[in-house]
Amino acid sequence: MRKYKADQKWTRIVIEQLSEEDISWSPTPESNSIINLIAHISGAARYWFDAAYFGAPLNEYRSIEFERGLQMSKDQALEISKKSYDCIIAVIEMMKANPERLLEQPYLNYPPFDSAGLNNQSTVLEMLLHQFRHLPSHTGQIIYIAKMRKGNLVWE
Numbered sequence: 001m002r003k004y005k006a007d008q009k010w011t012r013i014v015i016e017q018l019s020e021e022d023i024s025w026s027p028t029p030e031s032n033s034i035i036n037l038i039a040h041i042s043g044a045a046r047y048w049f050d051a052a053y054f055g056a057p058l059n060e061y062r063s064i065e066f067e068r069g070l071q072m073s074k075d076q077a078l079e080i081s082k083k084s085y086d087c088i089i090a091v092i093e094m095m096k097a098n099p100e101r102l103l104e105q106p107y108l109n110y111p112p113f114d115s116a117g118l119n120n121q122s123t124v125l126e127m128l129l130h131q132f133r134h135l136p137s138h139t140g141q142i143i144y145i146a147k148m149r150k151g152n153l154v155w156e
Contacts (some may be wrong), residue, residue, distance in 0.1 A: 011081050015038075
């Protein structure tokens, strides 16, 4: 849980230091912007946790995550990032209080899917482990892009 709280904090600190132009900038036409990465983190949180545990629509952001020219305000980016990490942290807290739930397969009754090595039979533990490996790389990308735009950043 500390890792997700740290990633949430670093993402917030970085976005707060950037302009709206900075968060929509990408290093090359094929690269993602910070906005794309925030949308992707949100999509992952919603897809793997929010839908199963909190009733959110399953694919709300997945189709737009990597669109070129995706736009959102700095305030929206901060709010979406916060909600995404809060969702993951809430599921971890739920599992911490009820560790037997780690073996639940929350997507058994959903339409069949296979994504990133996970499928309908995946357990919560498998989903958490996947996200623990996957999401920090995007935090690193956000920080790297921010450094490309701003140079030095202030880390509180």
